Amino acid sequence: MERTQMHRQLxxxxxxxxxxxxxxxxxxxxxxxxxxxxxxxxxxxxxxxYRDSARLIQSIDQxxxxxxxxxxxxxxxxxxxxxSCSSIGAKKVKSECxxxxxxxxxxxxxxxxxxxxxxxxxxxxxKKKLEAYFQFARQVGPVETACRPK
Amino acid sequence: MTVEETRGSFGxxxxxxxxxxxxxxxxxxxxDPTCLKLLEGLLRKCQYQVTTTSQARMxxxxxxxxxxxxxxxxxxxxxxxxxxxxxxxxxxxxxxxPVIRNSDPKxxxxxxxHGACDYLVKPVRLEELRNIWxxxxxxxxxxxxSQNNSTTQDKAHQGSEGPAPTGNEDQNxxxxxxxxxxxxxxxxxxxxxxxxxxxxxxxxxxxxxxHRKFVAAVHQLGIEKAVPKRIxxxxxxxxxxxxxxxxxxxxYRLYLKRISSVATQQANMVAIxxxxxxxxxxxxxxxGLRDLQTLAGPGRLSNPAxxxxxxxxxxxxxxxxxxxxxxTFTSSALIQPSHAQNLSxxxxxxxxxxxxxxxxxxxxTFTSSVLIQPSHAQNFSxxxxxxxxxxSVVSPANxxxxxxxxxxxxxxxxxxxxxxxxxxxAAGNTFTDTRVVVGSSKNPLxxxxxNQLMLRGNSQxxxxxxxxxxxxxxxMDSLNSEFFTVGVSGSANFLDQGRCTANxxxxxxxxxxxxxxLPLNESFNHDQLPPNSMRDNNSLVCPxxxxxxxxxxxxxxxxxxxxxxxxxxxxxxGLVSDVTQNVNQALSQRWxxxxxxxxxxxxxxxxSFNSLAPANGVLAPSSQVMDLQNGVCNRKLDVSxxxxxxxxxxxxxxxxxVVRSTMDSTMRSNEDYFLEHTKLPxxxxxxxxxxxxxxxxxxxxxxxxxxxxxxxxxGFDAYSFGSCM
Numbered sequence: 001m002e003r004t005q006m007h008r009q010l011x012x013x014x015x016x017x018x019x020x021x022x023x024x025x026x027x028x029x030x031x032x033x034x035x036x037x038x039x040x041x042x043x044x045x046x047x048x049x050y051r052d053s054a055r056l057i058q059s060i061d062q063x064x065x066x067x068x069x070x071x072x073x074x075x076x077x078x079x080x081x082x083x084s085c086s087s088i089g090a091k092k093v094k095s096e097c098x099x100x101x102x103x104x105x106x107x108x109x110x111x112x113x114x115x116x117x118x119x120x121x122x123x124x125x126x127k128k129k130l131e132a133y134f135q136f137a138r139q140v141g142p143v144e145t146a147c148r149p150k
Numbered sequence: 151m152t153v154e155e156t157r158g159s160f161g162x163x164x165x166x167x168x169x170x171x172x173x174x175x176x177x178x179x180x181x182d183p184t185c186l187k188l189l190e191g192l193l194r195k196c197q198y199q200v201t202t203t204s205q206a207r208m209x210x211x212x213x214x215x216x217x218x219x220x221x222x223x224x225x226x227x228x229x230x231x232x233x234x235x236x237x238x239x240x241x242x243x244x245x246x247x248p249v250i251r252n253s254d255p256k257x258x259x260x261x262x263x264h265g266a267c268d269y270l271v272k273p274v275r276l277e278e279l280r281n282i283w284x285x286x287x288x289x290x291x292x293x294x295x296s297q298n299n300s301t302t303q304d305k306a307h308q309g310s311e312g313p314a315p316t317g318n319e320d321q322n323x324x325x326x327x328x329x330x331x332x333x334x335x336x337x338x339x340x341x342x343x344x345x346x347x348x349x350x351x352x353x354x355x356x357x358x359x360x361h362r363k364f365v366a367a368v369h370q371l372g373i374e375k376a377v378p379k380r381i382x383x384x385x386x387x388x389x390x391x392x393x394x395x396x397x398x399x400x401x402y403r404l405y406l407k408r409i410s411s412v413a414t415q416q417a418n419m420v421a422i423x424x425x426x427x428x429x430x431x432x433x434x435x436x437x438g439l440r441d442l443q444t445l446a447g448p449g450r451l452s453n454p455a456x457x458x459x460x461x462x463x464x465x466x467x468x469x470x471x472x473x474x475x476x477x478t479f480t481s482s483a484l485i486q487p488s489h490a491q492n493l494s495x496x497x498x499x500x501x502x503x504x505x506x507x508x509x510x511x512x513x514x515t516f517t518s519s520v521l522i523q524p525s526h527a528q529n530f531s532x533x534x535x536x537x538x539x540x541x542s543v544v545s546p547a548n549x550x551x552x553x554x555x556x557x558x559x560x561x562x563x564x565x566x567x568x569x570x571x572x573x574x575x576a577a578g579n580t581f582t583d584t585r586v587v588v589g590s591s592k593n594p595l596x597x598x599x600x601n602q603l604m605l606r607g608n609s610q611x612x613x614x615x616x617x618x619x620x621x622x623x624x625x626m627d628s629l630n631s632e633f634f635t636v637g638v639s640g641s642a643n644f645l646d647q648g649r650c651t652a653n654x655x656x657x658x659x660x661x662x663x664x665x666x667x668l669p670l671n672e673s674f675n676h677d678q679l680p681p682n683s684m685r686d687n688n689s690l691v692c693p694x695x696x697x698x699x700x701x702x703x704x705x706x707x708x709x710x711x712x713x714x715x716x717x718x719x720x721x722x723x724g725l726v727s728d729v730t731q732n733v734n735q736a737l738s739q740r741w742x743x744x745x746x747x748x749x750x751x752x753x754x755x756x757x758s759f760n761s762l763a764p765a766n767g768v769l770a771p772s773s774q775v776m777d778l779q780n781g782v783c784n785r786k787l788d789v790s791x792x793x794x795x796x797x798x799x800x801x802x803x804x805x806x807x808v809v810r811s812t813m814d815s816t817m818r819s820n821e822d823y824f825l826e827h828t829k830l831p832x833x834x835x836x837x838x839x840x841x842x843x844x845x846x847x848x849x850x851x852x853x854x855x856x857x858x859x860x861x862x863x864x865g866f867d868a869y870s871f872g873s874c875m
Contacts, residue, residue: 008579020513029192029273032276033191033195033276038191039193041191045186045188045191048183048184052184053184076228080182080227083185083272083273084184084185085183086272086273087184087185087188087273087274088188089273126770
């Protein structure tokens with residue numbers, strides 16, 4: 001019971017992540033890849049993502065700090081970052097990235113900066129949520145495999 | 151990610167087909183670890199054997215070590231250490247593996263032209279991956295088909311197609327299963343797969359030599375009329391089947407088409423092709439191979455050098471924010487010296503080179519459609535790369551990519567008769583700096599003396615420094631000492647400097663031409679310089695180089711040529727590119743040096759150059775050149791054209807072997823150097839030519855864009871560096 005309870009709770013957590021738009025289909029793909037051979041696949045990928053993208057975020061921050069913005073470079077960074085986000089299914093972050101790229105293309109420095117704040121915010125929020133999720137999942141037990149949200 | 155498939159692993163289809171696609175070995179390359187991991191997971195799920203790496207170089211190395219190790223390569227587009235496109239080309243060309251790129255939509259086209267088989271957009275999905283094995287299969291089949299002469303009906307099964315994508319599991323391997331969805335059958339010649347007797351024939355590797363022969367044969371027959379059977383006969387290579395030739399011919403044709411189409415489309419500099427991809431000008435195509443190199447467009451040239459050139463025949467894109475961007479010089483010119491003649495400098499092309507005018511970054515795609523087919527054995531096979539199209543973009547205003555119309559003139563210098571005088575015709579498209587003279591190619595192909603001249607369409611453009619004109623001069627090596635070096639000087643006129651130094655005359659193509667063909671000048675000049683006629687032709691096209699006054703007076707001998715050259719054909723060779731001094735200097739020196747044959751003319755020219763050339767510093771190399779000079783055409787052209795303004799052009803240094811005909815050197819050089827005109831300002835000669843390194847570097851020094859032309863016979867393939875940037 002308890003287990004089931006927890007499972008259910010976990011499932012709800014997961015579902016809410018999707019419902020609230022934090023995650024998308026791609027995350028499900030990741031989950032599908034998780035199996036006995038790769039039991040922690042999803043978590044690994046997400047961790048990798050956070051590690052790697054922290055670096056990118058820093059670069060972008062630095063680039064945005066300059067007095068004259070190099071939009072091409074910014075766009076390049078963002079493109080990479082966006083690619084990573086989409087690989088794990090970080091939906092909200094990705095959409096902010098898209099917005100950022102638009103501003104870049106338009107050469108709107110202010111817009112870029114503001115959007116980037118958004119990006120970072122979403123990024124941090126998602127990170128927290130995912131961490132909580134994984135932690136809980138670990139508690140619940142490895143057997144738990146998320147089922148697709150309806 | 152790009153998926154590359156290696157065919158090798160599968161040996162006879164029958165055996166492996168069963169298991170196919172399971173167990174297919176994939177190499178995944180992506181600098182983003184997240185994506186890489188994801189991809190790895192996905193591929194594992196598909197039951198492929200995955201190897202991953204985040205560095206392109208490592209991937210390349212792995213592939214090199216064992217070509218049969220992988221069946222497919224999936225690579226990313228933008229990668230820090232090596233440009234994704236470059237890897238693509240290298241892999242595709244060298245190893246003929248299907249590569250699938252992971253890119254975003256705009257770059258897809260680019261990827262495809264670079265030889266990618268397919269593309270995946272991030273985030274990668276499982277279903278898509280399940281389908282990639284088809285590429286391998288297709289390849290294999292095609293390969294075996296061409297190798298096996300048997301013409302079993304394809305229907306049999308194109309490869310283990312098995313049920314569609316979900317096939318992983320079920321090993322579609324059964325070859326015999328007819329492929330329902332795909333219409334693989336489409337492939338010409340039936341599929342051999344079925345054919346049990348299709349024992350795997352050894353794959354034919356199109357080496358440079360072989361390719362060269364192929365190109366020579368094709369040119370001899372005429373590109374339109376070249377049929378595999380005849381080509382095969384002409385090539386006279388043992389063990390080569392008609393099918394091999396047919397498939398290669400197909401690729402070759404695609405390549406040509408790609409080059410020409412790319413040239414036209416390059417309007418944006420955005421696509422800066424990494425590395426060679428675009429334009430290389432093949433100068434001095436040796437027996438034909440050379441040309442190909444540059445040409446090797448679609449069909450990947452076997453030569454590795456080819457890889458260097460951008461498959462898309464890209465034009466160099468000059469991005470010069472201010473100055474010219476790269477010139478993608480796609481030398482579409484196939485200069486095929488079909489005959490034995492020495493080098494045919496087929497300059498390929500000046501192909502498209504795009505000059506970006508500083509202002510608008512115009513891309514000039516200079517497509518040299520030069521097809522020079524030396525009909526006779528005469529020495530040169532001048533391949534004139536077509537100076538033809540040049541797209542000079544120069545208009546200060548905005549030229550983003552405007553293409554220069556090809557110079558009418560030039561472009562094809564065909565047949566060079568055994569002319570003693572190599573006439574190099576520089577089709578000069580003289581462009582005035584400020585305006586793009588499009589199509590000014592006046593190049594009157596001089597054929598006056600039967601010598602073919604290489605036309606150089608020099609397009610100058612540029613006005614504002616941006617334009618580079620790649621002036622290609624074809625070098626033709628005429629047997630006799632004279633050889634034209636048609637330097638395709640893609641002299642991208644780098645106008646950046648704005649100095650247009652002396653134009654010798656209007657003839658000079660604007661902006662510096664990279665003296666690609668320096669040697670050309672020489673060759674021409676002296677020899678023959680047929681009186682007037684030559685002059686004209688030879689006249690150096692010195693485009694008023696804005697930036698670098700490098701002028702190469704291509705017409706070497708024609709002492710006056712400089713003068714003459716005006717408008718007429720400027721000998722391309724000498725390219726009088728104004729190229730920044732550097733080049734000039736260098737070149738002039740070179741000429742002086744080598745041209746022994748060239749008589750004084752060249753000297754004159756040099757002097758003129760010297761004076762002209764602001765001596766950017768190119769001189770240094772020139773001295774070197776001088777050494778080379780030996781007058782002999784054979785010499786290699788060290789000339790490195792440094793891209794005008796930017797050292798870019800330099801790549802031409804073909805120095806090596808060329809000496810005569812062997813385009814090999816050029817080939818190599820081609821790869822390395824692109825005529826990049828790119829950037830002037832930066833002097834970015836990014837096209838580093840490995841081969842020529844020392845020489846070139848010296849020469850090229852950023853300052854001079856002039857490319858050193860090697861006198862040698864070969865026409866160096868100027869690669870347009872597209873990748874300069």
